[in-house]
Amino acid sequence: MTVIGRLAIAVAATFAGLAERAAGEEGSLEYAVKAAFLHRFGSFVSWPEGSAAPRAPVQICVVGRDPFGPTLDRAVQGQTINGRPIAVRRLSVISPGSGCDIAYLGGSPAQSVAAAARAVLTAPVLTVAEVHEPGVVIQFVLRGNRVRFHIDRRAAEQSRLTVSSKLLNLSVDPGA
Amino acid sequence: MTSALPLRGPVASMWGAIALLIAGLVIGVFNERTFQASRAQVLQAQARVLAATVEPAVVFADAIAARELVGALAADPQVSAAAVYDGRGAPIAMLETPGAQPMPRRGADAVPRQGGRSAAAVAPVTHEGREIGRVYVRSAVQPPLAxxxxxxxxxxxxxxxxxxxVLAQAAQAEQARAARESRARAAELAELNARLQQQIERRETAEEALRQAQKMETLGQLTGGIAHDFNNLLQTVQGALDIISRNPGDAERVARWSRLGQEAAQRGARVTAQLLAFSRAQKLEIRAVDVRAVIARLRELLPNALGTAVSLHFEVGDGEQTVMADETQLELAVLNLCINARDAMPNGGDVVVSTARISVEGDPELPAGTYLRLSVADTGVGMPQDVRARAFDPFFTTKGVGKGTGLGLAQVYGIARQAGGTARLESATGQGATVTMLLPLAPDAPRAEGEAAVPTPEAVAGARILVVDDDDGVRTFVCEALTAMGYRCIAARDGQSGLEQLAEEPVDLLIVDYAMPGMTGAEFAAAALATRPDLPIIFASGYAESEALDAAMGRPTSLLRKPFDSQTLARRVAEALSAAAVG
Incomplete structure (x- = not known):
């Protein structure tokens, strides 16, 4: 209960420099921040024309291992991406036909992160992972106490996704 | 008016200056407001741009990126401070200039501010249509110099x-002052001018009086000699009448003495006529004058006027000697010259009055032509150079006070100039003096008026002549003379009875005395002409001028000057009758 309460506070505080405290204190807070980031990436990314119906919900898929749990569902509640509602699905494997717009690749014995990335390499899916694999567009990175991210522009191009320069400006070097 | 004028200017210009000051202040306030508004707009735009660019940094809580974006504003000198606050109002990034006013610590305190030396703008950071933060931008404090x-x-x-x-006012005041001064000067000048005019008028009056005095002086100088002469004439007339009355039977004696008496009376008549003309003539009358006739008249007067010590000679040249001049003035001039000559010869000497026609050519003063030279020369003391140079100046005289007016030679010169000629003086100390008048000859010589030269026309036999004269002697003489000439004389003692006679009897000619008590000759003549417009009239008068008569009658008239003899009467009557017969 205390964990959930703190998570709730963390979610409410995502607009602030919450990550600094959250990441250092507890691992689950890190995921609360990442959960918040996950749907917000969508606001700065354009999918190719005709990939989805304009009013249809944006599909966020958690593929394989799910580190968020209900935190993600709460985080997206009432949120929109370019005016579209958000739906969260959980899959064990991903394919181009899965209908995912944003996919968090958690990796599992059934489908590793690399395999999942390969599976939707050219599909218009914004792939997000904790590790860098070919085809992963956004990689979460920890910088100091804060959650940051790296954007692989080549992977985005392969997926025919246009990433806003505003977002690109926030991209950090994964190696540093 | 004069006190109000200098006041109006400063008041008007003070109001003008106040109006300008107010207008300037209004413009200044307006400019300042426009400046503030535009500065606020710029600031607002900057805040909005920052809010848009900082959105992902706020969304992903990236303080470093937010600081970079805010730091970019530091390059703008117009911005002194900027800050980004998150959704809870906590600052994410802040840019502060050292020493400047501290930034709001919380987003809620970040409010827009306009006016003053520093303005502030606030813009919301939105994400997916929701406000997720706030941007605050503050303008740099304006230095007072700006x-x-x-x-x-x-x-x-x-x-x-x-x-x-102010300068215009000063100029106006200066102008007003100058105008006042110039008005004062103009008034002063006008006064001076009026005074001068007055003096000129006074001088003109004095000159006029002096001229008159000069004339009277000349007359006075003549009077002594003339009175003596007149006594002689009267003596002759009285003596002649005495001898005739004592010897009425001696036809030869009667004839001789009556002729002597007549001659004496004629001379007396000429002298009185001359004196009358002198004293009466006031206005100048330029007309053709026969100089020989003038000299002839002066021959009568001058010997008596100049006295026995002076030997007078006349040298009158040949040919027509008619000039355009005022006859009386010309006579007076010659008279004056002769008197001057006499005065220059206290021990006696010769005075020569001469006339001659001369040809003038290449004279500096006169145009070429034929002139009459009229000169009076004496053998007196003469004049030194300095006196000679000023001799023609008015009021210049060498005579003692009360002896002469100094107008004599000036008058001579004036008359000569009037006639279109000039006057000159030749003299040297001890060698006498000669004054010469050069007068242009009149173009058309008037008909000679020599009375004796006209032959007596034949009497128009039986003509009826009405004689109106209040003087019994004159009337009787005229009637007897006319009867002797073969006319019929009708006599009347005044105008009224004359008109009655005229109504009763046919009359061919009127002889009317001009000066009569009651109805004057002119009035009678006018009444007579009303009934008989073509009736010839002869006026007899000792006073009237023919011009005055012409003016009174409104037409040329015939004047028979008294005294006249029977021969003159016969000629004038015959002329009048024959002219009427021809007309």
């Missing part, structure tokens, strides 16, 4: 305008 610079243009214009108003 404010001064901004308003310097208007202030300078305003100062210039006020200066111009």
């Amino acid at each position: 404010v001064v610079q901004r308003h310097a243009g208007v202030a300078l214009l305003l100062l210039t305008a006020i200066l111009i108003v």
Whole structure:
């Protein structure tokens, strides 16, 4: 209960420099921040024309291992991406036909992160992972106490996704 | 008016300056407001741009990126401070200039501010249609110099305008002062002019009086000699009548003495006529004058006027000697010259009056032509150079006070100039003096009026002549003479009875005395002409001028000057009757 309460506070505080405290204190807070980031990436990314119906919900898929749990569902509640509602699905494997717009690749014995990335390499899916694999567009990175991210522009191009320069400006070097 | 004028100017210009000052202040306030508004707009735009660019940094809580974006504003000198606050109002990034006013610590305290030396703008950071933060931008504090610079243009214009108003006022005041001074000067000048005019008028009056005095002086100088002469004439007439009355039977004696008496009376008549003409003539009358006739008249007067010590000679040249001049003035001039000559010869000497026609050519003063030279020369003391140079100046005289007016030679010169000629003086000390008048000859010589030269026309036999004269002697003489000539004389003692006679009897000619008590000759003549417009009339008068008669009658008239003898009467009557017969 205390964990959930703190998570709730963390979610409410995502607009602030919450990550600094959250990441250092507890691992689950890190995921609360990442959960918040996950749907917000969508606001700065354009999918190719005709990939989805304009009013249809944006599909966020958690593929394989799910580190968020209900935190993600709460985080997206009432949120929109370019005016579209958000739906969260959980899959064990991903394919181009899965209908995912944003996919968090958690990796599992059934489908590793690399395999999942390969599976939707050219599909218009914004792939997000904790590790860098070919085809992963956004990689979460920890910088100091804060959650940051790296954007692989080549992977985005392969997926025919246009990433806003505003977002690109926030991209950090994964190696540093 | 004069006190109000200098007041109006300063009041008007003071109001003008105040109006300018107010206008300048209004313009300044307006400019300042426009400046503030535009500065606020710029600031607002900057805040909005920052809010848009900082959105992902706020969304992903990236303080480093937010600081970079805010730091970019530091390059703008117009911005002194900027801050980004998150959704809870906590600052994410802040940019502060050292020493400047501290930034709001919380987003809620970040409010827009306009006006004053520093303005602030606030813009919301939105994500997916929701406010997720806030951006605060504050403008740099304006240095006082910038404010001064901004308003310097208007202030300078305003100062210039006020200066111009003040200068214009000063110029106006100066102009008004100058105008007052010039008015005062003009008034002074006008007064001076009036005084001068007065003096001129007084002098003119004095000159006129002097001329008259000069004339009277000349007459006075004549009078002594003339009175003596007149006594002689009267003596002759009286003696002749005495001898005739004592010897009525001696036809030869009667004839001789009556002729002597007549001659004496004629001479007396000429002298009195001359004196009358002198004293009466007031206005100048330029007309053709026969100089020989003038000299002939002077021959009668001059010997008596000049006295026995002076030997008088006349040398009258040949040919027509008619000039355009005032006859009386010309006579007076010659008379004056002769008197001057006499005065220059206290021990006696010769005076020569001469006339001659001369040809003038290449004279500096006169145009070429034929002139009459009329000169009076004496053998007196003469004049030294300095006197000679001033001799023609008015009022210059060498005679003692009360002896002469000094107008004599000036008058001679004036008359000569009037006649279109000039006067000259030749003299040297001890060698006498000669004054010469050069007068242009009149173009058309008038008909000679020699009375004796006209033959007596034949009497128009039986003509009826009405004689109107209040003097019994004259009337009786005229009637007897006319009867002797073969006319019929009708006599009347006054105008009234004359008109009655005229109504009763056919009359061929009127002889009317001009000066009569009751109805004057002119009135009678006018009444007579009303019934008989073509009736010839002869006026007999000792006073009237023919011009005055012409003016009174409104037509040329015939004047028979008294005294006249029977021969003159016969000629004038015959002329009048024959003219009427021809007309």
